[in-house]
Amino acid sequence: MAKQADAQQAATERRKPLNRDRVLRAAVARADQSGIEALSMRSLAQELGVVPMALYKHVANKEQLLDGMVELVVGEIDPPADGPDWRSAIRERVLSARRALLRHPWALRVIESRGTPTPAVLDYLDSVIGTFRGGGLSVDLTHHAMHALGSRVWGFTQELFPASPGDEPGEQAAALQAMAARYPHIAEIAMARAHDGASVVGSGCDDQFEFEFALDLLLDGFARLHERGWSSGRA
Structure with missing residues (x-):
C-alpha cells in the first residue's frame, strides 16, 4: 500500500504544471540526493516526467539552472x-x-x-x-x-588535517602514531582529543x-x- 501511495504521489507531482520554481526545486532535490555530478538537463527532465526541451522554457541552459539553484539555497x-x-x-x-x-x-x-x-x-x-x-x-x-x-x-x-575518505578513527590514529617520530608536533595536535565523550563525531x-x-x-x-x-x- 505504501509503495502504491508513493507511486500515486509521484504521478500527481508529474501532472502539476511546470514552472521555474518547480524546475529549480527538483534540481536542488536531485543534487541533494545524488550529487551535483549526477544532475543534467536530461536526468532532471526524466525526474519531472517531461521531455528535456520543456525545461528550456524555464531555464535557458545548465548554467542558468545552477544559478537558480544557488538562489534557492x-x-x-x-x-x-x-x-x-x-x-x-x-x-x-x-x-x-x-x-x-x-x-x-x-x-x-x-x-x-x-x-x-x-x-x-x-x-x-x-x-x-x-x-x-x-x-x-x-x-x-x-x-x-x-x-x-x-x-x-x-x-x-x-x-588543516583532512581525513582520507573511508578512514576509520582507528586507522587514522595508527597512521598518526607512525608519523609521530618525524613530525611530533603535528601528531601531538592531530591526536589531541579535547572534546568530551558525547561529541557528535566520537573521538574525532x-x-x-x-x-x-x-x-x-x-x-x-x-x-x-x-x-x-x-x-x-x-x-
Whole structure:
C-alpha cells in the first residue's frame, strides 16, 4: 500500500504544471540526493516526467539552472537580526549560512564556480557588510574583516588535517602514531582529543565546535580593533 501511495504521489507531482520554481526545486532535490555530478538537463527532465526541451522554457541552459539553484539555497539563510549587536548578528547569519550549505553539500562548490555572483549571493554579502557598517565599524576595518572571514562567511573553512575518505578513527590514529617520530608536533595536535565523550563525531574533532571557535576569535578581534579605533593606514 505504501509503495502504491508513493507511486500515486509521484504521478500527481508529474501532472502539476511546470514552472521555474518547480524546475529549480527538483534540481536542488536531485543534487541533494545524488550529487551535483549526477544532475543534467536530461536526468532532471526524466525526474519531472517531461521531455528535456520543456525545461528550456524555464531555464535557458545548465548554467542558468545552477544559478537558480544557488538562489534557492542562499535564500534559505536567515535574514539579519535587528538590533545594535552587530557581533551576534554576524555570528548568527554565518551559522545560518553554514546550516543551509550543510543541507546542500554540493552548493558551496557551485557558488564558488559561478563566474558572476548571483543576486542572492550579492544580497547576502552586502547585508553582512551592512551589518558591520551598521555596528559602527569603519569601511577600512570592514574591508579587512571580510577578507579575514573569507569562506567562513559561507560557514566553511579548509580543514588543516583532512581525513582520507573511508578512514576509520582507528586507522587514522595508527597512521598518526607512525608519523609521530618525524613530525611530533603535528601528531601531538592531530591526536589531541579535547572534546568530551558525547561529541557528535566520537573521538574525532568536532567540526562545528572548531568552526565556531575560529569564528568567535575573529569576531572578538574585530570588536577589539573597532573599540581601539584601529586603521590599516591605507584608508
